Amino acid sequence: MPFFVSGSVPPSLGHRIVLGPLETLYSALVRTRVHAYKCGWLQTYRPGIPVISVGNLTAGGSGKTPIADHLLVTLHPNRAALLSRGYGRVSDSEPLRLRWDEGVPGTPELLGDEPCLLAQRHPDTPVIVGANRSRSARLAEVLDRPDCLVLDDGYQHLALHRDFNLLLVDAERGLGNRRLLPLGPLREPISHWERADAVLITKANLGNPEVLLHQLQGGLGVTKPVFRFDYLxxxxxxxxxxxxxxxxxxxxxxxxxxxxxxxxxxxxxxxxxxxxxxxxxxxxxxxxxxxxxxxxxxxxxxxxxxxxxxxxxxxxxxxxxxxxxxxxxxxxxxxxVKPEPAWADFWSKRLHALGLKAPNFRSSVPKTSKQENRK
CATH class of the missing domain: 3.40.50 (Rossmann fold)
Structure with a gap:
């Protein structure tokens, strides 16, 4: 069960009476925290390599893992390392590093289900899990010397500087009722889209992306590039x-x-x-x-x-x-994951601006070697 008022319908009077003060308190804490990082009162670690962040404004699933997977595929021939919180894992080791092709066994209990999936799909990519992504980034720099870091679910993790910030919005749910936790699904105010370098409408084929695009650009004034990503x-x-x-x-x-x-x-x-x-x-x-x-x-x-x-x-x-x-x-x-055609050129140019090699999209396809059974 969600720990917030879900759906796009405005919260009821009862919810506003009971949860309204908590939303006000949460809003004040979030805005103060963001301002503290912006003013330098809280420290932000800046790695010596580019950091590409994937995240969202809402609680719950928005398709971050498929996007992180797609980015890791299209980042080749650059050497990337993945930094993840590791939700659902039972190990308290932090940070914890695993690279699948090194033969060290990894389990969902050790890494978390999503990092474990990404580690299996990208066996030559170091995956580092831990709540403190700045420590994880330092570990990756020392042990693996990658060309770049991919920060999974990192939009709110302001302690680590990022050079390219991707904001994901789920086409199925949009931004819900546009209220902050716990009166709605928002982790932070909608206006904080301004920290993004691009907005990705995920699961576009499962929702109404044109209506969502109109809401983003018309109603909310989003000026950053917006791209559709179908999940097929x-x-x-x-x-x-x-x-x-x-x-x-x-x-x-x-x-x-x-x-x-x-x-x-x-x-x-x-x-x-x-x-x-x-x-x-x-x-x-x-x-x-x-x-x-x-x-x-x-x-x-x-x-x-x-x-x-x-x-x-x-x-x-x-x-x-x-x-x-x-x-x-x-x-x-x-x-x-199938992005709209304009994404390839935009992504290649951004990688070039970050000093990274542009991908070969024709060869950037995950390998499948399963036996086809048409019984």
Whole structure:
């Protein structure tokens, strides 16, 4: 359950009476903190290499992980390191560094589910998790000497200087009711879009990006470049990695969706638009850690539903692969991020301005080596 008033409808009178004073206090604290960093009263660490930040103004999912993944792909041939908070991890080691191709095992419990997913998808990229991203940046500079740093969920992390600030706005939810926590989803006032160098409308194909663009540029006066990013389903890959099926071959397949993400509605719509027949979904809270009892419940549910298998997000698959009993009945919906054409030229020019090499977009595609099964 969200810890704030969700949706785009203005809060009720009861909510305003009870939560209004908390919103006022929160607003004062946020504005004071931002002003303290702006005036230099609070210290900001400036690394000797460019920092590219991905973040948002709202609480909850806005598609940051797919964007961070896309940036890491298109940053090649530059050597990047990823800095993440590591939400959901149980380890208290901080900062913690892992590079997948070095053979050191990494788990969602150690890194957090999203950093673990990104570490697997980019095995030659150092991933450093910890609440203090300035310490993480120093560690990366000493151990890995990367060309640049990618700061995941870093819009509010003002203790680390960034050279390129990307603000993400979810096309499905927009900016909600435009109220600050806890009366709304905003982490900070809408006017703080001014710190961004560009605005990305994420999941554009799942919402109404034209209306959102009008709100941003017309109603809110956003003057920074705005780009659409579509989130497209690619295929179903079996949880054990031994088979892959095209979405055309799975039309009419009856499945049970299972997910522990912040905004599951978009996931369900993608499954339906891909032609899958959905049984009643099983939903868990964001960053949920699955247990053996959960797996027993999932298996029993599959037997009674008559469905052909499970379908989960890539983020959930990172955790559910720990249960071999789900290996052949679970399927993972893989996703592709597709920016509008104008983004490629803008991104290349910004990288050049930062002293980095421009990407080859033709070759900047994540590798897939799964066996296609069209049964």
């Amino acid at each position: 389903p690619e295929r179903l890959e079996r949880l054990d990695g031994q088979a892959s099926r095209s979405l055309n071959s799975t039309r009419g397949m009856r499945v049970v969706p299972v997910c522990g993400i912040a905004q599951p509605e978009g996931f369900f719509r993608m499954l339906e638009s891909s032609g899958l027949c959905l049984d009643e979904p099983l939903q868990f809270r964001d960053h949920y850690t699955y247990t053996a009892a959960d797996v027993c419940h999932l298996q029993e549910r599959l037997k009674t539903s008559g469905a052909e298998g499970w379908v989960m997000t890539e983020k959930d698959a990172v955790k559910l692969r720990a249960f071999p009993e789900l290996a052949e009945s679970g399927w993972v919906l893989t996703m592709a």
